[in-house]
Amino acid sequence: MSIDFSKYIASYPDFPEPGVLFRDISPMLENGDVYRAATDQIVQFAQDRNVEMIVGPEARGFIVGCPVAYQMGVGFSPARKKNKLPGETIEESYGTEYSQSSLYLRTNAVKPGQRVLVTDDLLATGGTIDATIRLVEKLGGIVVGTAFLIELTELKGRDKIKDYDFFTLLKY
Numbered sequence: 677m678s679i680d681f682s683k684y685i686a687s688y689p690d691f692p693e694p695g696v697l698f699r700d701i702s703p704m705l706e707n708g709d710v711y712r713a714a715t716d717q718i719v720q721f722a723q724d725r726n727v728e729m730i731v732g733p734e735a736r737g738f739i740v741g742c743p744v745a746y747q748m749g750v751g752f753s754p755a756r757k758k759n760k761l762p763g764e765t766i767e768e769s770y771g772t773e774y775s776q777s778s779l780y781l782r783t784n785a786v787k788p789g790q791r792v793l794v795t796d797d798l799l800a801t802g803g804t805i806d807a808t809i810r811l812v813e814k815l816g817g818i819v820v821g822t823a824f825l826i827e828l829t830e831l832k833g834r835d836k837i838k839d840y841d842f843f844t845l846l847k848y
C-alpha cells in the first residue's frame with residue numbers, strides 16, 4: 677500500500693510567529709501505520725549506509741531518530757538544548773528561522789570512526805542540523821547520512837549540508 681504522507685502534515689500560518697508557515701508532523705505521528713511506514717523508509721536509507729549510531733536534535737529529532745535506532749538495534753544519543761544534559765558535553769551554537777540557540781552532546785556519545793545518521797523532523801535553514809553534524813564530527817564520528825520527514829526547499833538548508841547523503845520524505 678502506498679501512503680500519501682502529505683495528507684498527514686498540518687499547516688499553520690503565522691506560528692510560532694508572524695510570517696512562519698508551520699508544518700506540523702503530529703497527524704503523521706498520531707497514525708501508527710503512517711508513523712511506521714515513514715520510519716521504515718529511513719531505516720532502509722540507514723541500513724544502506726551501515727549506520728552504527730544515530731544522533732538527533734531536541735526535540736523533534738528524537739521522534740524521528742529513536743524508532744529508527746530501535747528497529748536497527750543501534751544506539752541513539754540526543755543533542756540537547758542548554759542545561760538539559762548532565763556530565764561532560766560539547767557545545768555548538770546555531771540560528772534558525774525563528775531562534776538563536778546552542779546544542780550540546782555528551783562527549784561519550786559517539787566513538788571516533790563510528791558511522792552516524794543524523795535525524796530531524798524538518799530541514800528549514802539548516803542551522804539545527806549543521807550544528808548537530810558539527811557536534812558529531814568534533815567527536816570523530818563520520819556522518820554517513822542526514823534524514824528528515826520534511827524539507828522546506830525555499831529556505832535552502834540543503835546548501836549547508838550538500839556534502840552529506842540526504843533523505844527526505846516530503847518537500848514543500
Ligand SMILES: O=P(O)(O)OC[C@H]1O[C@H](OP(=O)(O)OP(=O)(O)O)[C@H](O)[C@@H]1O
Binds near residue numbers: 736
Ligand atoms: O533547519 P532549521 O532552520 O534549523 O530549522 C529546523 C529545526 O527547527 C525545529 O526545531 P525547533 O528549534 O523549533 O525545536 P523543537 O524541535 O524543540 O520544537 C525543527 O524541529 C528542526 O529541528
Ligand SMILES: Nc1ncnc2[nH]cnc12
Binds near residue numbers: 697798
Ligand atoms: N516552518 C516550520 N515548520 C515546522 N517546524 C519548523 N522549524 C523551522 N521552521 C519550521
